[in-house]
Amino acid sequence: MYTLSELENRRTRRISSVNRLHKEEFSQYLTPIEIASFMAKITTKYCMIKDTIDILDPGAGSGILSCSLISELKSKNRKININVDAYEIDNSILNELEASFQIIKKYTNISYNISNKNFISDVGSDILWGINKHYDMIIMNPPYKKIGTHSEYRNVLHDIGVETVNTYSAFMAIAIKLLSENSILTAIVPRSFCNGLYFLPFRKYINNNTAIQHIHIFESRKDNFKDENVLQENIVIVLKKTKIKPKKITLSYSKGKDLSSFCEQEVSANLIINAADNQRFISIPGYNQSAESVPLIYSNKEIGFEISTGPIVDFRMKDKLAYDVNKGDIPLLYTVHIRNQKLTWPVISKKPNVIILNETEKVKYCFKKGFYILIKRFSSKEERHRIQATLISPNDISSEYFTVENHLNIIHCNKGGLDKDLAFALAAYLNSDYCDNIFRKFSGHTQINATDLRNMKYPNLERFKNWSE
Ligand SMILES: C[S@@+](CC[C@H](N)C(=O)[O-])C[C@H]1O[C@@H](n2cnc3c(N)ncnc32)[C@H](O)[C@@H]1O
Known part of the structure; x- marks a missing residue:
């Protein structure tokens, strides 16, 4: 779509105009349009599309994720009413964010609100006071940074019942609190939370409050954020706020951001999260790799x-x-x-x-x-x-x-x-x-x-x- 390619051009211009230190300070690695559009598509696949939709884009950067989602929703129903809330702490990107929504607004009717606020501390305290909003769809590429044991973030998170060690999982946990029942969170995040002791409370939190609908695996880690020099192994995960666990989970695979090599399979949810596993590991098999061919049952x-x-x-x-x-x-x-x-x-x-x-x-x-x-x-x-x-x-x-x-x-x-x-x-x-x-x-x-x-x-x-x- 023309508007989205305009946004992608702005994204690449922004990337080349910002230095490495600034990117590191804000953990600001902007999502390429191919991945943003893909995330928008799978978000709408798992959510009921109502006449009015409230979207949240936390750590919005230049707004490519929410704009892609708006564009996807409008392609399904031109009459839909969309409200977007975007949170972004980096003052220097706010003009870009505003410009992105203005570009989208030229073609379609939306209302939007940009908050130059900290999504962890400010929204965390809104939750504590019970004055937070709820959303139908949340889409994010959150910042990745360790959270120190004695940091301010740790205290805020602790007060709202979230125990976690990285800003990306903190963003996800807060977002889950902001979802309405049966609403969807789609996030592109490192897969490090899927195992390891430090993320166990976070995995339990996900497991108690949501059901995994879909996981997308990028089989080459080099490609996704190549223009940003990011070599993280990322996944896209779609979570629904519900107590009802699906029997099957969709897994899809592609070689990096080249989604033309995309393939998909449905696997039994038990293979991804084993209900008897007290570590709550999230196991992600490779494509067509049956996890059942040799029973792995002994400790x-x-x-x-x-x-x-x-x-x-x-x-x-x-x-x-x-x-x-x-x-x-x-x-x-x-x-x-x-x-x-x-x-x-x-x-x-x-x-x-x-x-x-x-x-x-x-x-x-x-x-x-x-x-x-x-x-x-x-x-x-x-x-x-x-x-x-x-x-x-x-x-x-x-x-x-x-x-x-x-x-x-x-x-x-x-x-x-x-x-x-x-x-x-x-x-x-x-x-x-x-x-x-x-x-x-x-x-x-x-x-x-x-x-x-x-x-x-x-x-x-x-x-x-x-x-x-
Ligand atoms: C990985 S970038 C992703 C940007 C955009 N969502 C995208 O996909 O292109 C993360 C963004 O979160 C912002 N950010 C970092 N910490 C934040 C915080 N505590 N609250 C709100 N925004 C934050 C950064 O400035 C950056 O723009």
């Missing part, structure tokens, strides 16, 4: 292994570390000791090879030689698999005890070695494409936390033992 404890982060934080124990190996020293394993999924120790590198510990420290920090699995905590995006599991056997270790530095996770059994068959089968499973897909479904980042591995479910032992890629 690590049921199978008989534990996962820990390497206990040695080297900068706290500098005086105990050494590069040269002497009799009685304890091997200290770092990621540099892992090459092509094999343990190579000792090596000449910037990292020490051994640690010198007294008997008490040995009990606290060491593992007796045996079969173990080491997993790097940080994988790089280029690596084929997120999880890189390295099996170590008693032959790999020269002394009776060894220990592990903090950038590695170690799989063990009560601080002792694993059963040999289990160790081989588990390493094969963890390195398989299948496991990689499962892991990627709930983790959008390259970090492999021991908690994530503990919260994963595993196939049964026999299947484990016969596993091959």
Whole structure:
């Protein structure tokens, strides 16, 4: 539509005229028109279109999201009455926002109100006083920033019963409070809230107040905000304020913002959110990837292994570390000791090879030689698999005890070695494409936390033992 291309031209002009620091300060990364139009389309798909619609655009930027939504609604019903409220704290973009609504107003009749207010603190206190409005549709690309434990945002959010750690989830939680019953929130956000301990209260909040209708996955993270240099792994999520959970959830996929490669499938809601999972993980399978082909039903404890982060934080124990190996020293394993999924120790590198510990420290920090699995905590995006599991056997270790530095996770059994068959089968499973897909479904980042591995479910032992890629 002509008006929208005019808005897109203004967006690209704005992006090139604003410096990086300003963008970072406001977390201001403007949504490309292709994604804005797509978000508008899926918003209207899940909402009843009434004669009068109240729209909210929090963190509106230049207004591309609400303008796309208006345009979509008008294409469905020219007579519809639309009121838009837009919140934006950056004074320098308010003229653009005003101009966008004026452009839309030339073609269609809408009323709009721009508030130069803080959506978290100001609207949060409106909610506290019970003087907030309610909306039929909320569309957002919120700012992404960590919220500090003692920040003003934390206090405001706490007062309105929201516990969360990032501005994007705070925006979503406040928006959910502003939705009328059966109304829709559509947000483009990082997928980091789908797993991890910090977002658990937020996931519970979503689960208690809304039902997921649709999740769109951008399979290439490079494309979406390329002109903004943003490399976040984003999803678009559509939430309906209702207690009725749908049996199916729509998943759609595209390669970045190129929505021509778009495909869609409906999957059982249970596969996305397992009602029995007290972590409330939101699992997102890849296209046509059945999450059911191997039943994943056992916890690590049921199978008989534990996962820990390497206990040695080297900068706290500098005086105990050494590069040269002497009799009685304890091997200290770092990621540099892992090459092509094999343990190579000792090596000449910037990292020490051994640690010198007294008997008490040995009990606290060491593992007796045996079969173990080491997993790097940080994988790089280029690596084929997120999880890189390295099996170590008693032959790999020269002394009776060894220990592990903090950038590695170690799989063990009560601080002792694993059963040999289990160790081989588990390493094969963890390195398989299948496991990689499962892991990627709930983790959008390259970090492999021991908690994530503990919260994963595993196939049964026999299947484990016969596993091959
Ligand atoms: C990621 S940008 C998205 C802008 C626009 N919605 C879009 O999709 O192009 C987030 C916007 O939120 C604004 N913002 C950041 N913190 C805010 C806050 N606490 N209250 C209101 N607006 C905020 C920023 O200035 C920025 O324009």
